[in-house]
Amino acid sequence: MKLIHYFLPGRGAVWGLAERERVYEITTSESARGAFLSTLLQWPDPVAMLKQTWPAISRGESVSLSGLANAPQTSDHAYLLPPIDHQEVWAAGVTYERSKEARMEESRAASFYDRVYDADRPELFLKATPSRVTGSNGTVRIRRDAQWNVPEPELALLVTPQLRIVGYTIGNDVSSRDIEGENPLYLPQAKVYRDCCALGPVVLLEEEWREHREFEITLTVRRGEETAFTGSISTARMKRQFMQLVDYLGRDNLFPDGAFLLTGTGVVPDDAFTLAAGDVVEMAVPEIGTLRSTVVQGR
Secondary structure (H helix, E strand, O other): OOEEEEEEOOOOEEEHHHHHHHEEEEEOOOOOOOOOOHOOOOOHHHHHHHHHHHHHHHHOEEEEEHHHHHOOOOOOOEEEEOOOOOOEEEEEEOHHHHHHHHHHHOOOHHHHHHHHHHHOOOEEEEEOOOEEEOOOOOOOOEEOOOEEEEEEEEEEEEEOOOOOEEEEEEEEOOHHHHHHHHHHHHHHHHHHHOOEEEEEEEEEEEOOOOOOOOOEEEEEEEEEEEEEEEEEHHHHHOOHHHHHHHHHHHOOOOOOEEEEEEEOOOOOOOOOOOOOOOOEEEEEEEEEEEEEEEEOOOO
């Protein structure tokens, strides 16, 4: 079962549930006062609550999931929105060996990242507020003061205020590697800015508790008619398990609306690669779908 946030002409922003290829409306954002997901995550078992309401929901009108997934963001037809309302987006770094190697290669303080990879405590940082998040078929931005920019395909966890994992989506942790490598203290500028993060296309709901899951993540960057880069990784190769990251995220912290946690990337293009305006970035997880973004240049 998948949770979906989308736009419908004449109705505005809508939340829905999908099984297979049909999406059924739960509520409009206006009816939910813009806080449907925040309210849902307050329930002791949000997924069980949605499953209980499914028989009634599935008798309503529906739209095509594939139609939403492939629709551009224009107001004359239905299209996907980022599956977020008031949640913060946090991120974990250096959770794959390839990420550690890339950080060490780019940085003047390489030993820091070797120590982070092997430490008990993971690297965690605030990635985006909701206003900085875009959805599938939207745009992501590269900074005007950076010369070396990369997409970072990551499995994103949706967690409740009680730090329970209730779903999974795909996140694009766009990063400026030259700013990040110049000084570790520049990490927020390399990571947090306008349109710096994309989430979607949907949230795959977790119907059975588990400490970790294996997902295959594939990144493809298209430049015109050419494939500029492609690569893939499995979350089975992570240094840390999902629940370890969530545990550290919740230490002496509160998330009254729940949160998204990006779990790090293991797909890093070689040093000669940088994103360019007009590139189309596709991040695919078979169980979730494809998060597609067009790159725009900051001005």
